[in-house]
Amino acid sequence: MTQRLFLPLVVAATVVFAVAPLLIAWAPYESTMGLVQKIFYFHMPSWAAMFVSALVCGVASAFFLFKGHATGDRIAAAAAELAVVFGLIGLVTGPLWARKAWGVWWQWDARLTMALVLWMIFISYLLLREYGGPGSEKLAAGVALFGMANVPFVYWSVNVWRTVHPTTNVVPTLVPGMRIALWWSLAGFLLLYTTTMMARVRLESQRASLDRLYRDLDD
Amino acid sequence: MKRFLRVALLIMRKDLTVEARSRELLLTTLFFAVSAVLVFAFGFVRDGRPVENAAAGILWIAIAFAGTLALGRTFERERYHDVLHALLLAPVDRPAIYVGKLLGILVLLGTVEIVVVPLVALLFQAPLLRQPLLIVTLLAFGTVGFAAVGTLFAAMLIRARSRDVLLPVLLYPLTIPVIIAGVRGTAALLQPEADIAMARAWIGMLGFFDVVFITLSLWTFEPVMTE
Numbered sequence: 001m002t003q004r005l006f007l008p009l010v011v012a013a014t015v016v017f018a019v020a021p022l023l024i025a026w027a028p029y030e031s032t033m034g035l036v037q038k039i040f041y042f043h044m045p046s047w048a049a050m051f052v053s054a055l056v057c058g059v060a061s062a063f064f065l066f067k068g069h070a071t072g073d074r075i076a077a078a079a080a081e082l083a084v085v086f087g088l089i090g091l092v093t094g095p096l097w098a099r100k101a102w103g104v105w106w107q108w109d110a111r112l113t114m115a116l117v118l119w120m121i122f123i124s125y126l127l128l129r130e131y132g133g134p135g136s137e138k139l140a141a142g143v144a145l146f147g148m149a150n151v152p153f154v155y156w157s158v159n160v161w162r163t164v165h166p167t168t169n170v171v172p173t174l175v176p177g178m179r180i181a182l183w184w185s186l187a188g189f190l191l192l193y194t195t196t197m198m199a200r201v202r203l204e205s206q207r208a209s210l211d212r213l214y215r216d217l218d219d
Numbered sequence: 220m221k222r223f224l225r226v227a228l229l230i231m232r233k234d235l236t237v238e239a240r241s242r243e244l245l246l247t248t249l250f251f252a253v254s255a256v257l258v259f260a261f262g263f264v265r266d267g268r269p270v271e272n273a274a275a276g277i278l279w280i281a282i283a284f285a286g287t288l289a290l291g292r293t294f295e296r297e298r299y300h301d302v303l304h305a306l307l308l309a310p311v312d313r314p315a316i317y318v319g320k321l322l323g324i325l326v327l328l329g330t331v332e333i334v335v336v337p338l339v340a341l342l343f344q345a346p347l348l349r350q351p352l353l354i355v356t357l358l359a360f361g362t363v364g365f366a367a368v369g370t371l372f373a374a375m376l377i378r379a380r381s382r383d384v385l386l387p388v389l390l391y392p393l394t395i396p397v398i399i400a401g402v403r404g405t406a407a408l409l410q411p412e413a414d415i416a417m418a419r420a421w422i423g424m425l426g427f428f429d430v431v432f433i434t435l436s437l438w439t440f441e442p443v444m445t446e
Contacts, residue, residue: 117392121392131380132379133381146368150396154395
């Protein structure tokens, strides 16, 4: 089922990404920030993909830890890697925009801090899986679960500080040209996320079945 | 419930007895915390005067560093003598083992703090003892939060490779809320005019963090420790 869907999804993602620059170019200029505002069309969708991935990783880890589903572990591993990749895109595009809009590369703002901490938790997750040796999947699942539980606390603890990041209320106020470009890019990033996720989970399952075959051969 | 508490207290007593005989962890952790504070003193004291508002941060960083060291060493000792394996084989509730280990760590860290807090107050001219009750509550809640997450991860890592470096790598991002709340709460109390309401808000947040993470740890200890 997922294999049959894979090719159409790849095609759709490619088409959406090919058209996205045109829509972004056609979208009207923002009156104060000008050209640099256009980073937003890639910045917000990449963080959206990152948060979806983080959520997938947390839920899949819980399934693996409490129900013992091996598939949960494969999905969690794939989701953690993608969370780091999409988070990196967000962390690179953000400061580029902030330098122009706020005059600084980085602000210790609630959203920025929370995003950075979450990103670091996923890096530690990957480090544990990579260097923890056998049996580290279970420990990693614990990290993912604690990482998810941590998000509201980090957000709460930095929210008392002055916030400068635009809130989600910005989205409905966008003029139609900007809104279309944003939703289009968001669709593109989520399609890209879905396809890479499918490929990555498949790779994990293939690896697992190869291991199984080797073990059967040894027995 | 009574049995649960008895097991937890027995495990704590075992840890404290071992520690009382060797004093290895207490002395090394304590000396480490003091050296860390001194290193910060050289970094943050200029022209004989401490940099303003540095005390709160230094105190909490010293606690976090010393805590990581103590957690790593406690479980290294268990691993070396294969004690944790034996404990997990015992017909007792697994979460009781976790609570016992956590209590042992808390006693150790509490002792370290008794020395480190006055030292920071002394070296950085910080009025840390002006609001003793609030400072003690902040330290207690913060230490419980840090140790609750730390005990679970140190116990988990006992089976992992490169656990020495993985413990801080996992622990610091996860305990950032504790560090933020601890530093901000302490800083609020150290201002010329202590901000009691702010400190109370941070204590409340730490209490909430403790409840959530202890519950989560009790809940996950069993599945992560089962091979």
